[in-house]
Amino acid sequence: MDNLTLKLRGMSCASCANNVEQAILSVPGVIDCNVNFGAEQATIKYDRQRVNLEKIQTAIDAAGYSSYSLDDQSMGEDDAEKASRLAENRELTLKVMVGGVISIFLFLGSLPMMTGLNLPLIPGFLHHPWVQLVLTTPVEFWCGGSFFRNAWKSLKRRTATMDTLIVLGTGAAYLYSVFVTIFPGFLRDKGLEGHVYYEVAAIVVTLILLGRFLESRAKGQTSAAIHKLMGLQPRNARVIRGGVEMDVPIGEVEVNDLILVRPGEKIPVDGEVITGVSTVDEAMVTGESLPVKKQPGDEVIGATINGAGAFEFRVTRVGKDTFLAQIVKLVQEAQGSKAPIQRLADQVTGWFVPAVMAIAIATFIIWFNFTGNFTLATITMVSVLIIACPCALGLATPTSVMVGTGIGAENGILIKGAESLELAHKIQIIVLDKTGTLTLGKPTVTNFVTVNGTDASNELQLLQLAATVERNSEHPLAAAVVKYAQSQEVSLSEFAVTEFASQTGSGVQGIVAENLVQIGTQRWLAELGINTDTLQQYQQDWEAASKTVIWIAVDGELQGVMGIADALKPSSAAAVKALQKLGLEVVMLTGDNHPTAQAIAQEIGITQVFAEVRPDQKAAMIQSLQNATASKSKIVAMVGDGINDAPALAQADVGIAIGTGTDIAIAASDITLISGDLYAIVTAIQLSRATIRNIQQNLFFAFIYNIIGIPIAAGILYPIFGWLLNPIIAGAAMALSSLSVVSNALRLRNFQPKLTL
Numbered sequence: 001m002d003n004l005t006l007k008l009r010g011m012s013c014a015s016c017a018n019n020v021e022q023a024i025l026s027v028p029g030v031i032d033c034n035v036n037f038g039a040e041q042a043t044i045k046y047d048r049q050r051v052n053l054e055k056i057q058t059a060i061d062a063a064g065y066s067s068y069s070l071d072d073q074s075m076g077e078d079d080a081e082k083a084s085r086l087a088e089n090r091e092l093t094l095k096v097m098v099g100g101v102i103s104i105f106l107f108l109g110s111l112p113m114m115t116g117l118n119l120p121l122i123p124g125f126l127h128h129p130w131v132q133l134v135l136t137t138p139v140e141f142w143c144g145g146s147f148f149r150n151a152w153k154s155l156k157r158r159t160a161t162m163d164t165l166i167v168l169g170t171g172a173a174y175l176y177s178v179f180v181t182i183f184p185g186f187l188r189d190k191g192l193e194g195h196v197y198y199e200v201a202a203i204v205v206t207l208i209l210l211g212r213f214l215e216s217r218a219k220g221q222t223s224a225a226i227h228k229l230m231g232l233q234p235r236n237a238r239v240i241r242g243g244v245e246m247d248v249p250i251g252e253v254e255v256n257d258l259i260l261v262r263p264g265e266k267i268p269v270d271g272e273v274i275t276g277v278s279t280v281d282e283a284m285v286t287g288e289s290l291p292v293k294k295q296p297g298d299e300v301i302g303a304t305i306n307g308a309g310a311f312e313f314r315v316t317r318v319g320k321d322t323f324l325a326q327i328v329k330l331v332q333e334a335q336g337s338k339a340p341i342q343r344l345a346d347q348v349t350g351w352f353v354p355a356v357m358a359i360a361i362a363t364f365i366i367w368f369n370f371t372g373n374f375t376l377a378t379i380t381m382v383s384v385l386i387i388a389c390p391c392a393l394g395l396a397t398p399t400s401v402m403v404g405t406g407i408g409a410e411n412g413i414l415i416k417g418a419e420s421l422e423l424a425h426k427i428q429i430i431v432l433d434k435t436g437t438l439t440l441g442k443p444t445v446t447n448f449v450t451v452n453g454t455d456a457s458n459e460l461q462l463l464q465l466a467a468t469v470e471r472n473s474e475h476p477l478a479a480a481v482v483k484y485a486q487s488q489e490v491s492l493s494e495f496a497v498t499e500f501a502s503q504t505g506s507g508v509q510g511i512v513a514e515n516l517v518q519i520g521t522q523r524w525l526a527e528l529g530i531n532t533d534t535l536q537q538y539q540q541d542w543e544a545a546s547k548t549v550i551w552i553a554v555d556g557e558l559q560g561v562m563g564i565a566d567a568l569k570p571s572s573a574a575a576v577k578a579l580q581k582l583g584l585e586v587v588m589l590t591g592d593n594h595p596t597a598q599a600i601a602q603e604i605g606i607t608q609v610f611a612e613v614r615p616d617q618k619a620a621m622i623q624s625l626q627n628a629t630a631s632k633s634k635i636v637a638m639v640g641d642g643i644n645d646a647p648a649l650a651q652a653d654v655g656i657a658i659g660t661g662t663d664i665a666i667a668a669s670d671i672t673l674i675s676g677d678l679y680a681i682v683t684a685i686q687l688s689r690a691t692i693r694n695i696q697q698n699l700f701f702a703f704i705y706n707i708i709g710i711p712i713a714a715g716i717l718y719p720i721f722g723w724l725l726n727p728i729i730a731g732a733a734m735a736l737s738s739l740s741v742v743s744n745a746l747r748l749r750n751f752q753p754k755l756t757l
């Protein structure tokens with residue numbers, strides 16, 4: 001199964017989104033598809049064997065919309081796309097202006113009739129039906145041309161969208177007026193007033209266009225966060241090639257190039273520091289506010305800002321592979337995904353337009369039957385058609401999700417889908433991994449004792465064997481052993497390792513210089529039948545000091561033991577406290593020993609500890625926490641960094657990976673904390689709460705206009721108060737409903753993480 005994200009063009013409301021979704025789903029080989037109206041994109045799951053991008057795009061074209069692939073342009077739309085979008089915006093602006101000016105004249109012309117007053121300042125000819133006809137025609141058919149085109153497209157597919165409603169509504173008002181203009185005697189002979197309603201057609205078209213104009217501007221702002229991210233990338237890099245420094249456009253930088261970064265400069269792409277020392281402000285990418293120290297061997301991230309030092313680095317990733325580009329892509333995908341809360345809105349939009357048409361026809365028939373007044377019946381029907389626009393409904397969830405995920409990215413929280421954004425505030429139990437999650441994951445060897453005593457040459461020999469094997473492991477503990485060996489100036493390239501094998505959660509082994517070297521937990525060595533009694537005395541002290549103890553055996557005989565310390569992250573204790581304050585049950589889950597785990601848990605105030613848990617058991621552990629009570633399952637989040645956490649991250653309702661951890665953990669998770677600061681979990685939960693509240697407000701705004709508006713438009717209050725809804729007011733209300741939804745979503749941009757609870 002493959003995934004694909006397409007940017008869509010030409011959708012005007014949520015019914016369009018439904019249509020595109022149906023069109024894509026009807027292509028054989030497409031497994032699933034999500035169309036997001038707010039983000040204007042489609043997320044498609046498909047079978048590469050049976051269908052390709054071209055076929056999907058053809059189906060979209062046939063449905064009357066256009067698309068382009070996000071994957072071709074990981075950093076946004078290209079220049080041609082931008083130009084066509086700009087041209088579209090200019091045309092819309094012109095139409096709003098032309099429609100606006102003409103509408104003002106028509107409004108003035110119809111004032112005497114509407115108010116029944118004699119207004120001498122308004123020239124009489126404006127009142128003339130034929131003048132009004134001439135003024136209205138271009139507004140209806142040129143300014144409102146896109147409504148007709150879209151309505152025609154959907155008619156051909158035997159569907160209806162909000163464009164259909166607008167065309168029917170304004171078209172009815174227009175045709176009725178034309179009829180009265182040409183045959184002025186027809187209604188008068190029947191004893192009815194023969195008013196024209198040209199201004200209704202013109203003003204409603206203009207108002208809807210104005211609404212769309214404002215809406216598209218506001219919608220542009222919902223993705224401001226991502227544009228900000230994309231804008232972070234600098235244009236040039238100072239490359240050193242063949243000893244010569246030169247400025248090179250960013251697109252021409254290649255992997256393995258050497259790049260010089262001067263004080264205060266932006267780092268152009270990702271790489272590894274070769275010479276020089278500096279501090280770097282990574283806040284824009286990781287959300288980490290303190291500058292990070294960089295020295296040779298450290299990784300630097302493109303788009304972050306260098307502090308006071310200067311350094312040279314070797315490029316490791318460019319273009320689409322850079323950290324920044326990956327973030328942008330992930331956020332774009334998340335913005336296009338659907339939150340479960342949206343299903344209700346989707347279901348409603350599906351039958352909305354046909355239902356409205358039925359109500360409109362019923363309104364007409366009832367009014368005409370009861371009053372015999374053709375004019376009144378027409379006007380109420382037009383009002384119903386105009387006010388019942390489902391577009392606010394389609395905007396309610398996606399706009400908030402776009403803003404929410406964008407805000408997350410700005411705070412160093414990568415949310416992979418709307419679903420986890422929605423779920424995060426419901427988390428009841430949070431499970432934290434120890435090494436690399438609560439601790440820095442930069443362990444150092446603090447103790448080393450061998451069976452044969454402290455004879456230096458013997459110690460270094462054993463260290464050499466151990467480090468040579470550990471060099472093949474990705475585990476943080478392995479890195480500690482290697483680093484320790486390097487600090488003792490032990491050569492690591494003297495021997496090759498054969499038959500290397502990693503027992504995840506237990507240790508590693510390999511053959512070095514014809515010796516079988518095994519390094520790992522006491523339990524594992526016991527399983528291998530290796531006696532650890534000779535060095536037992538050290539274990540207790542080290543573990544009480546929160547150190548991890550690992551054992552080294554050569555050819556099945558215990559040879560040494562190491563104590564490895566891994567400091568807690570500075571924010572861990574505060575984060576745990578804040579989570580507990582939010583009412584969450586905090587649990588520690590680790591592969592490490594009981595005493596070590598207990599010591600650390602005590603330091604940061606966690607009471608529930610599960611230690612010596614194997615990787616395969618971690619997922620089962622999460623499952624049992626989820627189903628702890630038989631009646632109701634609990635929402636469990638897992639936070640982890642290592643390969644050993646991946647199954648648990650996938651099992652949890654919300655899997656949260658540490659951005660500095662392994663790629664496998666990040667891939668298995670729903671949310672990534674880029675900086676690894678656990679306090680970001682608290683922020684994520686707050687953000688989730690704020691987003692859901694925002695969506696609920698939006699849905700309220702969207703529904704309330706229709707629930708109140710449709711009955712009034714249908715004239716339900718007429719028998720009681722004599723109130724009818726003027727179609728112009730209906731048009732204004734419908735534009736307002738979309739606007740209130742989008743501006744409410746934009747309010748979410750003011751979200752500030754609360755640092756004290």
Ligand SMILES: Nc1ncnc2c1ncn2[C@@H]1O[C@H](COP(=O)(O)OP(=O)(O)OP(=O)(O)O)[C@@H](O)[C@H]1O
Pocket residue numbers: 433434435436470473475477478504505506507508519520521548549550589590591592593613614615642644
């Ligand atoms: N490469 C290795 N070298 C030495 N010991 C190892 C290695 N990998 C694992 N171990 C041993 O196995 C134990 C469990 O490892 P595991 O990766 O499951 O958990 P962890 O990383 O220690 O803790 P956490 O689950 O909190 O991240 C470690 O504490 C260590 O003793």
Ligand SMILES: [Cu+]
Pocket residue numbers: 013162389390391392
């Ligand atoms: Cu609409």
Ligand SMILES: [Mg+2]
Pocket residue numbers: 433434435436437640641642645
């Ligand atoms: Mg870990």
